[in-house]
Amino acid sequence: MSILRRSLRGLSPIEARIDLQLLNDSWRHSPGSIGAQLAALLMLGWMVRDWPMAHWKWVLPAFGHLTVWATVGMLVRHFHRFGITESGYGRWRTRLLIWHTLEGTMWGLIAVALLPVATPEWRMTIVAALIVYGYTVMLVTIHDWAVAFVGSVPVLLLVAGRLANEHNGSSSFLALVLVVSLLTCMGVSLSVNRRLREAVLLRHENAGLVLQLREEINKVTEAKARAEAADRLKGEFFAAASHDLRQPLHVMMLLSSALKPWIHQDEGQSLLRKLQTALGSLGAMFEQMFFVARVDAQRVDYRAEALPLAEMWARLDSEFSVLCASQGLRWQLDATSEWVQTDGYVLERILRNLLNNAVRYTEHGEVRLRARKRGPWVICQVWDTGVGIQRQHRHRIFDDYFQARNDGRLSSEGLGLGLAVVRRLSLLGPTPVTVLSRLGRGSCFSVRVPRLIPASLAEVTPAAGGGQAQAAAQALAKPVAPATTAQAMARAGRGVVVLVEDDPQVRDSTSLVLQQHGWQVAGAATPDEALAAVAALQEKGRMPEGDMPAALVSDHRLGLSINGLDAIRQLRYEFGDDLPAFLLTGEASEGLTDEAAQARVQLLKKPIEAERLLQMLADSTAPAPAPDAADAA
Template sequence: MAEVKSEVDQATLRLIVSSIALVYMLALAVFNADRAMTYLPIITYITTFIFVSVFLRLAIKRWPGHFFWRRLLSMFHDYAGIAFALALGGEAALPIYVALLWVTLGNGMRFGSRYLAWATGIALATLVLVFWFDPYWHSQPYMFLTLMVTTIVVPAYADVLLKRTRQASQEAMVANQEKSRFLAQASHDLRQPIHSIGLFTACLRDANLPREELRLVDNIDRSLHTVSQLFRSILDIYTLDNGQLEPQSEPVNLDALLQDVVKQNQEAARWAGVELRLRPCRYWVEVNPGLLTTLVQNLVSNALKYAAGQPVLIGVRRRGSELVIVIYDKGRGIAAEHLPEVFKEFYRVRHERDKDVEGLGLGLSIVQRIGRLIGLQVHLHSRVERGTCASVRGLKAIAPRIDVARPAPVQSRLQGLRVCLVEDDASVLMATSALLEKWGCEVEGHSDGLNVITECDIIIADYDLGTKISGAECIAAIRERRGWEVPAMIMTGHEMARIRALVQDQNISVLAKPVRPPELRAVLLEQVKVMAAERCAV
């Protein structure tokens, strides 16, 4: 595709250069009236050249692709025009040699060393023909020799640079692939211990601990949350920079999405002494829910960091034909000179006691990149000591999706829920089992996804269960053995977008490790409600 674009660009450039040459020859004819008839054949030829070039460009657009003979024909077309101009123009046409060198290098830069060699050979043949048939060039042998040497040396040096550049590009590509593999593996391996520590901490929180020990657990949980947020930010930056995200839009209940963000941040808000307020709305939009959630999550996290002890309001406004998500805080605010810089990586507005505010300064950079990816604009309005308003613009309201009516929600309890837990990491298996049992679930733990036999109500599986079977395959096997679609979820340390794409047709929920216990509990409760609704329907 890039080569096709290069060929179209070359055809466009051919038209531009030939038009400039025509203007140049017309100027010569005007300022040298006594030799005007000498330039007339050249002007006529260049006009014909432009006419043919237009059709050549149309052919490239009509039949895109790599056609060697068409490119060779284009070269002969270019050099024929240059030869004609040099042969008939004499000394006054000498600057057109620049076009010959330009065409030669252009073919090499656009299409590679093979075409550079062909172009150089044709260029040398063009100069020889001009020297052979034009008396003026016969009288300038040293100039002819200089042009011949230049036509050889410059493309040869360009070819050396091209090969070095290509080699450096390949080495960079290999290094980037190695870095991708390293980050993918490091991502998975680091998520596992963070995930298990979070679950163990949640178990301790539910235990009857004295106040001092509970405060220590709270501090551990808070520090772990910070590590998790930094870890996710670094991975998000890497993923966005490498263009690995391909957003798929779908109808989204905006109120439900914002409620989920508020729920996920309730604990962090409690630590910061912030009251999170959400103004309900009834809008539906077409957007990628995961990316929009990450975008809003980062804006809310910023508000919690810099507006400690103050309320934060989240709402949706209609402005003309678009919807705007707004997040207000009454924090310290941002001075006007800092506003243009805050979306840069690692940029943080420095205040006194800033050492108490965690973060790397990546949140707003991620926000801007995600916004650009899904076609949204993020704006900040702030006044020092008065607060900040972040607005996300560009969402369009769509007709609400009609949900099937469900019975009243069941009690928010998991007592007696039979869970089949499949996890090959011993620590994660132990931590998840302990937490689920604290919530009243009956847990069957399996460290291997092969031949799992269970009578469970719900399956929770890691996606990566070794080389023999994946979590999705394990769930499919259990469902086939049971003869019905058992509710299931996958908790994974791999890239969420890729795993969601792999299981999109299998009705499996996907959670990214490290999973926060409230998030896991919310998904389980939702599954319990769905199962209760299905029983009532039967």
Template sequence: MLLTGSLLVGANPGAAWPFFWTGVMLVLSVTMAALSKAHSTASPHSDYEYIRAGWGHTILTTLVGLTWGYGAIVVSLRSDFNLLAIYSLALGGTALGAVSSQHGVPRSAFVSIWTSVPLLAAAHVMEARSPAMGVMVLLYALILSMLTVRMHRFLATNYNLAQSLDGKVVELTKTSSELVKAREEAEDANQAKSRFLAQASHDLRQPIHAIGLLTASLKDTRLSREQRQMVDSIESSVDSVTSLFGSLLDISRLDVGGVTPNPVPLDLGAFLSQVAAQNRELAAKSGCGLSLVHSAAWVKTDGNLLFTMVQNVLGNAFKYAPGSRVLIGPRRIGDKLALQICDTGPGIDSAQIEAVFSEFYRLESAAAGGTVEGMGLGLAIVRGLGDLLDLEVRMASVPGRGTSVVIAGLETAKPEKVPPARKGRAHPLSGKRICVIDDDETVRKAAAGLLERWGCIVEHGAGVGDIAGACDAILADLQLGDGASGLDAIDAIRRRSGRAIPAVILTGHSDVDTREKIAAANLPVLSKPVRPAELRAVLTRLCLGL
């Protein structure tokens, strides 16, 4: 606009109208700029204010168009074709600019075009005395109008798409928030389940622990064949309940992060021999033949957690593939070792392989007579412990041919010197004085009766005040009545006797705090319900000083 005004002033020396034209255009341009600035998106206004500003904008564009048309008529009256041609280029460019900047408000764009371009067409007709030039200028105005419509439609479509996208984003955000909330609720529910299992475990374990001890004592009495069969059935039922409790508490401890690995060098050959020895009887009951591949390798891992993993895999093999041959042994995969457990049982479909690692998922086995006893937690525990130990658990199975489970990723370690076992007496517990401390009278008497049948001299009570004499070993429950602790009772008896009497803690709690307390006291711990053979082995080791 300023360049065009300068051109008009220079081409019409002494004339006043170029100054008038330039001044009017300057005022209108500044006013439109101020209007746009005042109603920018950075300063929100009401709908009424925006509508009023839109009509104000249209009025200003009308005046701008008329001023451009006025200039064209004046230039044509001077019959200066060169000046009119330059003016036409300026006006045509301005009209095209109006389309690009004003198509959002088509009303203003149309007014800007049809108030200026028709007057320019009239100016060309007046200057050339021929309607052809005027028609061509009007066709230009028509093309600009069509361009305005298309650009406005494109803008409207783009706006609708943006609105739709915003709606989808809001909807997705809401859905995402609901999913996050649902996940948090599920995690809270899972944590509550785990806390409940951990809290209830002590009270639930006590009667099972007592039943196991009483059953072991009963087996040492004179029983008829029928009575012994009934006692064996009771013992088998107690073992089943104990296994179920162990699985529930293992999975709850994994859920709340209550398991901390302690990797140390482990003699893999001795470990596998121990696994095989402890599973011979269970394998025989299920009719399975258990074979072992010996190894001289050492690995660095948590032996207790690895034992739990292997035990759960073997337990599944015995339950789901009774009568089959079961093989356990090491194999090398790359620069690491792996344990492989294979059976020749019925196998499972490949579509169910991942599902069996889910909690509470159980298969039906025709070989085992339908639904197998258990809760479907064994392989879920194996996968969870594998993640803790950074081990990969894989399963492969062929229906009708058997199943193979591989626990891979065991780091090799340097062998450690193992001190030779000390020779003990044939019956190391015979004549040993054992102090039993437990606030549950039934459990206390059951433990005392079993120990006496092993040849021990037993003194028992609910606290330190009930123990009068000295002893060779202490068997204490962790949680006693009135807030007392078995750890405190052991310390009191040791202070009174003046020596560090060997002791073992029994507990039904498996939370992290409990484990840390016992670990800080540097005492062995047995989880209730305790198997009599396990209790006897621990007491024997303590009495022999191993």
């Protein structure tokens, strides 16, 4: 959608209908953000009431906000009564652009008024909040790139100009961060907007094809081919959108971690932790949305095989025993020796979603996992003593975005896709899911899978293999204690990490985090450039001649004729096959997982928390413990 477009003239009928529909959707849904912004404005006014500044500097923009919102409220009432016709398209789109421009400008003026009297910690917090605001505007208005542009540019440019005008190093750096964030925000918004528009056009074209097929039976073959092509394009769109949206989120998580050493007050650290929590929630939401898209696009295969439930039980026990303990709940796992014929990935994903749902809606009591034999079937059950489900909601809990107890649509309660994913996965194979519930007493979700009886009972008796299974379960149940930032900072000068990443922002952000924790980084976009970067470190005396890098981190999609695994193989040829290697990707398919395991490469999924990456680097490069004297004897 062009910024200057104020008329539907010159567009095809489908494009005109799409633009008019998108404009109606904008006026129908965008006013919902005013409530959250009003709450934020009131909270901000309460927090800065004692700051040493002339209050009119921020009160006037705040009053401007209220004026704009009041005007928008009147326009929304008129919209709900009469709607938007083709003849009124230009007026309503101009009003939409003016509204978001003024909104972004007012927030920018408030930030400019607060920056001169803000402490360094508050300045960092304001900059981080503005970056999140810019990306939020982009995500909410992603269907109209012009609105995303006028809503983000004023606030970020005003604050960046104010910081640059201070003529000192830290302010100039923050101004640069804002400008880079603005460019990234606009680039991602434009890219995803184009793909979204193409997808909408394809949807309307497919609707036209359905009508045409009813009238022209002799064109069934041609219409089927076009529909299959549209499905492939839709799958490619979701894959591209997944990568494009994960990249800036990955950068934001790394940069938020890099801010930690610069914020020393408890209040600033608390705000930074909240920011990181919000980013983690945003990443989880994206992951759930794109997984639903993968299932709908039939990119998740169902492959049944003989599976012992004991191994899956051990993995779930190690995860949910800790989660329940952190929530103050009792965790009960009934041991089982049953074997089933099912897809292990699908069944485990179903049970994990059901268990997460049980923990979320259980305030006290217990969560229980068990398996029961029922003739040729095994019934896997998840019990909880939570709030239960009202009778009128039981037929809707598996619908997309339905949340019986989240009328306020709080982001902390998720998107309402957990049980929708369960429904989709259950339809892939013979794994029907049923639910029993009593309001205020709890719920029981049951998953039925085909039972498999091993050829010999010795295969599942404790005497034959119970010791090894128990040892494996105990090994899986041991939690890994994350290293704190202070511990990581204390272990400085550990070695050189070779970083292969073609995105300069991701490469710079990752290098910054690693360097803050004592690593030397040889970063490059290609394997050949990485070799040159290592040689440059040796020439500068920062790496002794003859030494080898300590680890290798590579992105998978490098935009080259080779991928990340090929780059790792090429660099291992130079530095040794035992070099610890990590592969970062936003699309970990089953084939890639197997290929990485065969190459002895640890697969990490974007976005990744900086602390986890640092911990895995430390574990992989830690020296092996010396043998005991008793062992030597």
